[in-house]
Amino acid sequence: MLKKDERKEGKRSAETSIPPSDNGPLVDKLNALNLNNNLSSSPSSSSSTAVSLPVKMEATTQPQPSLDDFDLNDMDDPLAGFEAQRSGIKDLSLKEQLLNPTETNLESLTTLLTARIREGSGETLFEIGIEEDGAPMNLTDAEYQTALTTVRSAAAAVGAEVAIMFEKNGSIPVTNAGEPSTAEPAPAPENVFKTAYVMIRNKPKSVEELLELRVAVVGNVSTLLGVLTKGVLDDGRGKARVNLFRHKHEIDSGRTSSVGMEILGFDAKSVPVPTMTHGRNSPWDEICGKAAKVLSFIDLAGHERYLKTTVFGMTGCAPDFVMLMIGSNAGIVGMTKEHLGLSLALGVPVLVVITKIDMCPPNVLENTVKQLTKILKSAGCRKIPMFVKSHEDVVVTAGNFVSDRICPIFQVSNVTGEGLDLLKNFLNVLPISQKYNKDEPVEYQITDTFSVPFVGTVVSGVVMNGIVHAGDQLYLGPDGNGAFQMVTVKSIQRKRLNVPLACAGQSASFGLKKIRRSTIRKGMVMLDKETTPPPRGCREFEAEILVLYHSTTIGHKYQAMLHCGAVRQTARVLAMDKPDQILRTGDRATVRFQFLQPAYLKIGARLDIDEHHRYQSSDEEDFQEDANKAVTMPKPILLWKTKPEQAGPRACSTLIIGTAFGGSSLLHTVQSKTLIGTLILPGVDLKDNSADVNSPANASCNIYELDSDRSVVLVPCNYEVKDKDSLNFAKAIMNGLQATRIVILDTLSPANYNSTLPDIDYTYPWLRLLQTAGSTTVTKIPALEVPNLVQNLGAALMSYCEVRGLSDTYLLLSLQEFVYGKALTTAGTLRGLKEGLVSLGCAAVANSFDIASAQVQIQDKKVGSNRTREDRLYA
DSSP, X not given: OOOOOOOOOOOOOHHHHSOOGGGOHHHHHHHHHHHHTTTOOOOOOHHHHHTTSOOOEEEEXXXXXXXXXXXXXXXXXXXXXXXXXXXXXXXXXXXXXXXXOOHHHHHHHHHHHHHHHHHTTSEEEEEETBOTTSOBOOBOHHHHHHHHHHHXXXXXXXXXXXXXXXXXXXXXXXXXXXXXXXXXXXXXXXXXXXXXEEXXXXXXXXXXXXXXXXXXXXXXXXXXXXXXXXOOOOOSSSHHHHTTOOSHHHHHHTOOOSOEEEEEEEOTTSOBOOSEETTEEOOHHHHXXXXXXXXXXXXXXXXXXXXXXXXXXXXXXXXXEEEEEEETTTOSOHHHHHHHHHHHHHTOOEEEEEEOXXXXXXXXXXXXXXXXXXXXXXXXXXXXXXXXXXHHHHHHHHHTTXXXXXXXXXXXXXXXXXXXXXXXXXXXXXOOOOOOBTTSOOEEEEEEEEEETTTEEEEEEEEEESEEETTOEEEEEOOTTSOOEEEEEEEEEETTEEESEEETTOEEEEEEESOOGGGOOTTOEEEETTOSSOOOOEEEEEEEEEESOOSSOBOTTOEEEEEETTEEEEEEEEEESOTTOXXXXXXXXXXXXXXXXXXXXXXXXXXXXXXXXXXXXXXXXXXXXXXXXXXXXXXXXXXESSOOSSSSSEEEEEEEEEOTTTHHHHHHTOOSEEEEEEEEOTTOOXXXXXOOSSOOTTOSEEEEEETTEEEEEEEEBOSOOOHHHHHHHHHHHHHHEEEEEEXXXXXXOGGGOOOSOTTOOOOSSOXXXXXXXXXXXXXXXXBOSOGGGOOHHHHXXXXXXXHTTOOSEEEEEEEOEEETTEEEOOHHHHHHHHHHHHHTTOHHHHTTOOHHHHHHHHHTTSSSBOSSOOOOOOO
């Protein structure tokens, strides 16, 4: 039975965690939340809080605590346990130590800083002007300068540097007696006092002492990462993003499909380390040689087809934080909710960055912010959105980010640079989390393998426990039989620099002696040689799972992709403690799984289980292998019911092509039509499609003539034509039919369309038009401003017609509703296509449409793909 890790306990008082309430709007909000205790409520089961999230399944062993169980006071006290070290000097106030730097006071302050720096793993955010109990010191400007000098002296004594993060002037009304006034404020002299947040950070003596934070970057926006790590602004066309891509197909498509790594360094004085030297990118060893703290950005794929890569990066690379990117003009798309749900399921703190604010209309940006706020406050998230707008907000939010309830939100522009300074400052002051133990036996998770010339086999991953030295012998496994073998670590690298050791919590690469790369795979572990009894891999295990969402049911022999740390492989359900042996959305049960290959799992590990084959494989080796294979597209077969009188393409006045779901369902509702032919694409796998509307079992689509007008030809495509088949489909149709006017009925998701016009109305029915150069301009239908967003079959047909100069070709795009990451073909979508066809002069066909029948066809999955999904229809 897998039992989940217990949450680290510890309280932090409101006085030490929250500055005085006059520090700004965001600070006031935090104080109000603490004083009113609004964040505490009775525990509730996670099934009630996470069912609405799009993550498929999560394995735990007992009911997860609700986020409501924690408030902003649930933070570890950085001073807890240090009183004994201060040996009798606890009665000295911090103000006295700062303003009267005697030998005793300086020793006391040095002891305090040493303890806080050790607790922060090499750094601490120190408040000058605030006592340890939260009371203000009321420092004048001269006293503040004295206190700052004292802090710098104490920091220098422990080998650290001091950097001012934020300074603030405050005031307090006083009476003639000099005591604080309790009456109503009245015109009176004011004492001006100063407060400041300073970052005190150790100067590392070697690379092994370098502070490291791992930040997983998810979302459909990669440009920001290029701007942060390369130190250059974007040109508005993705110039900064190109530097991040590792493969040619990523450059061509503009999409990240692999787990990339980038670093951003800060020196001991909190100054970003330059990433460009004499016009070239600085190598990692040069950056790390100058840095005291390094943020390792794990660039994960944001597109839906690469979700498996994203899940592997989130579980295998052990990120400390997640940076969720949201395009302000695109809004909250389906994958945004998927990534947010995955972060919540894994318990990783999330910060949100809204980009492209320079090009987004104010009303669209406002809608995006409202939608994001609504999602964060929903029952599935229970987070408090904190919009960071000043450097004071940065230090206050970063200091309280250890709470599960806080979610910082930044709004930036990669072109103008607006908001980037706040984000960089926030990343600089982010605290180092303490969840690794150097004293436990060694455990190292392998996330990737390499074969390096003159070095041999190299593995990369994260040291989860213990300390590994060069020359150590460790167990490596499990292999295909579940056994481990002894290997020797001959060299260690951190950030491409040779180091003598790697500690728990650090990512590192190990050069292994006398072992082939082919015998190592991702998901293996390296364990301490003193492990007793000797480790063994397991094929079967039990786990308590909570089904957050699943479109169908889960039963015996169900197979799914399981992610646990660096382990990523298929697992099969053998049994469960449910009488009916069936699981549905919201169910919790103890399930017995079986791996295809042995794997190493620990009791207490957290699992994430995704539907098998729901997304395309994104393993880079498999991707490259498939990409290099020669592909020969089969020749389409066009079969006519009666032999044409003349050879060549069949002539018609109007050709109407309907794509799956929308246009195809409407064309099938036309009653007075006659079947004249069938189009078949050999090699196209139709086993996952239920195209059974008047069509042969293997037919891509049928071709009909309108009975009332034989010159009008209808071509409803019964299922979704995949990207690789779209151009072949277009060629077959256009070579077999020669039409004067061509109309394509298609749909478009709002997540893929963003108009630059501020007065766009997105209410249903919503319609846009794309037409070839020779077409007559239609004024009744708004033209599509961003034609390159059209995808698949519609784009292939339009491209074919445009290149061959076919005039009077129109692509009607009706808006689909986008709910919980799904594009839904609604009655409004179908009405839009019908009205558009009337505007183009095809009223005879449009008036014969039956929208209600079309909805039934979609609901019964008689058109389109039958992959597991919920088709929700709205009247």
